[in-house]
Amino acid sequence: MVTEFAEIEVKPGMEREFIAGVEKSKAAFLRSAGCHGLHLMRAVENPLKFVLHVQWESVAHHMELFRAAPEFQEWRGNVAHCFAAPPVVWHGELVV
């Protein structure tokens, strides 16, 4: 199991719309192959900064299967207009 970290900064004034877009996209993630959950964290120090955490069975489930699926287009359609810059995306494995 890996965790996707998507570090997202949103345009000022788009915070609520972005959060609503994540809520709206939950079902699309959860019905995707190998997706085992997601949550969104917001930075206390910068209300425009968010990190989306998504649990995937493997990096390939995210980067190959999900990115090629209509659910990825749905996700991007719900939130991409809120992004101030392209998200920084990486994957983490639990070590402790």
Add this chain to the structure above:
Amino acid sequence: MVTEFAEIEVKPGMEREFIAGVEKSKAAFLRSAGCHGLHLMRAVENPLKFVLHVQWESVAHHMELFRAAPEFQEWRGNVAHCFAAPPVVWHGELVV
């Protein structure tokens, strides 16, 4: 409840020592006021990059109480020599 995110890059060759230092520090975190758990994630794309997640009752429990406590010195003593640069630290609140 907030999550501390400490983004840590370690010096090449110090990865195992760093992970062992986090293991060794677990008890110091868990006996600190307001600490409700921690885990360490390692980046798949960059084996020198880690994120420590610590659950705290509030930002003050981390930044005021913990940083003034001997447990913080213990933590730094166990791991700081492994850091390639000062950690980037921020706090997140769950929104979705």
